[in-house]
Amino acid sequence: MAKDSIMQRVKAQLDQVPLGALVSYADFVQEPAQFAAVAAALSRLRKAGEIIRFAKGQYYRPHISRFGTVAPSDQAVFAAVGAATGQLIPYATGVSVYNRLGLTTQVPAVVTLASTRRRRNLPRRLRTVVRPALEQVSDVPLLQWLEVLRDVRRIPDTSPDRVVTRVAKELRQLTPPARRRLTELACQQAPPRARALLGALLENLPGKKDAGALRRTLNPLTTYRLGISAKILPNRAAWHIQ
Template sequence: MSIMQQVRERIEQAQPGQLLTYADFQVNDSQLEALAAALSRLAKQGVVNRLAKGRYYKPKETVFGKVRPSEREIIKSLSTSKGEVKGYESGLGLYNQLGLTTQVPQEVTLMTRKQRRVANVGKTKVRYVQSPTNFKESDIDKLQVLDALRGYKKIPDRNSEKTILILLKYIKELAERDMDRLIELALDYNPATRALLGALLERLGFTEEADRLRQSLNPLTKYKLGISESILHNRKDWNII
């Protein structure tokens, strides 16, 4: 079967709006050039629509316009390469997912192992930010909570009391599953993030683990996070103001 026939068959199997990348076509490296040429030719014929370099989708007209890949599909595609997770969503999109804000992002923030420039994927603007740590796929849930702690002051329309309660819930779940890894990853983050995590862990009763973070901090440094003592009663012990 020719590459063109393989590509046509795979596209026929796809749902309208489904995002397709080179990884969705089972070809070896020596066939990639032919695959790219086939997709380019089919895009010109209107069989598929090109979203961005190496990313296509099966079009379908509806009364509301063309069905395009969802933002969630786009994020998943950009975060994965050859079946391996290379990044994860952070920033405002993450804060919204965690319930820390109701605001919807105008751009997608992806944390990756290497810094990359801002890119447009279709109508979606993607900003790549280098992660402070060399992560694994299994680390992502922990990293996203650490990112939320690091970005605490940047969370729009933040209700401090609600935000702390939500973060306590997520941290408790993570700590009970994999405390050692959570602490290990946190040590690669900035001091303010470590201080806030330590204060929250201490509040949850994980005093020994919190002390590990305390030992990594300069006892003279103050962290201006705008959290009142009524919300975080042990903030002064962590130099949080």
């Protein structure tokens, strides 16, 4: 295909792309043999100031506000990473989520994404942690609470007791089906310390089957040093939590 034809296709498709949405070579052509021509066209458009390079092989049409160029939204970035890793969409985790949930006042300089594999060539403000593939978007809030339990001792500007108190409140508000799904996800992918803590919390709520399912996944000889007081978690000893 002629270079002029590639350039025309790229420009025509870019005109249909929302401002701030990320595009890559595969958004313009399906044949890998044509990627070089698309890359050259995008490079020319970047030099002309029509698009901005976001990361290797990724560009966006900038939205210009009175404060300057607006970077792509987090959701646009998440979707682009998801397309590259084959996931429905990577989900945010880490301090940015803990801040949103009211667990910490710290605002992170780097946003952490859960992805099926580590990603390179991401912007400096993004990093990935490896997690199993997302099965359905509705699982994201539950998975984020599992991340809270995983990091209970590492969440900045708070204490494990305060975190556990907040998680217990959230669990009480979940519907029974949501609790069952949370238990399923924990059994599938949460580390033992998070499963033990979730089991201890669920044991204090109506319906003990979920707690029992989690207990069966744990080594009865393992102790979990999480820094949680007996006042906040009265049944901690039964779950070998300290």
